[in-house]
Amino acid sequence: MIEVANLTQDYPGLRALDAVSFSIAPGTVTALVGPNGAGKTTLLRCLAALDLPFAGRIRVAGLDATERPRAVHRMTGFLQDFFGLYDSLTVEAGLWYAAAARGVPRSAIPERIAWAAAAVGLSERLSHRAGTLSRGMRQRLATAQTIIHRPRVVLLDEPASGLDPENRADLAGLLRRLRTDYGMTLVVSSHILSELEDYSTHVMILRDGRLIRHDALGDEAGGEPGVANDRTGPARLLVSLSHPTPDAAAVLAARDDIADVTPLGEDDRRVFVTLVDGADPARRTDLLAALVAAGVPVCGFDVERRNLQDVYLDHLREPREPAGEAP
């Protein structure tokens, strides 16, 4: 759905994006993360065909964003981190304006307003003026305006910032539905990694304008839902015992599929076991069966959950490459 090749964007004296290349499949939600100043907003603006890149190529649903920006605008919804609303317009009038501006046929606009308002939970507030809405309600209205033309691609820059937990949970539910019910392709930039993990299928990490990771998450990666696992490599298991026993160490030492055993704490009741090919569930079943057969009192046995934040911090701890410079 989105193809980017060697995208490079410069501001005076600064290379904000440095030869970024990736491809995003339809019907996915990509979490776009990275430290402040990494280039996330710059990338989203280029994808939305709002900025002309210095070099490289962007195709959205087969359309070249540089050659056909208007066509890209029609199939894209972009919620900017700082959005404007017409405060004197009612919610309904604001949605009408957004629908008309994005090319929704006049006859279809009332149905679209009803749909978008219901999607963001604003159906009861159609007659309220935007200027009287709370921060969370304003965000809902801006989101409804972003999706009112049912774009195929939705780009959201920090959509959850400033929202309370209930509004954030509602937003997460909406983003999930846009993908599952309407097949939209979403790219969501945020610093709230725990929430991105709830609904994202992929993660993209930018640092200093470079793409340092782009990968599938959880079940999309052939792993377990909600776990930001790497697809390859050993899995770490946390094995808990109801009471310590030397039998556990004996069973583990006798196996050749264990790369490492690290006690957690000092009471010998919890150990991290690094299992070669541990991503394969059959390996884990085999180990558990061996422990139980040897009479080891296992009361907990689970793959170490590495969440999106763990993966993110691991990547950011890697040494930096020299920064690119704008000509």
Ligand SMILES: Nc1ncnc2c1ncn2[C@@H]1O[C@H](COP(=O)(O)OP(=O)(O)OP(=O)(O)O)[C@@H](O)[C@H]1O
């Ligand atoms: N209009 C501009 N003129 C000059 N420099 C800019 C401009 N916009 C962004 N930059 C610089 O480009 C770099 C990337 O900025 P960008 O806003 O894309 O990062 P970001 O990852 O979205 O950051 P944040 O998480 O803080 O929103 C930063 O160093 C920023 O200062």
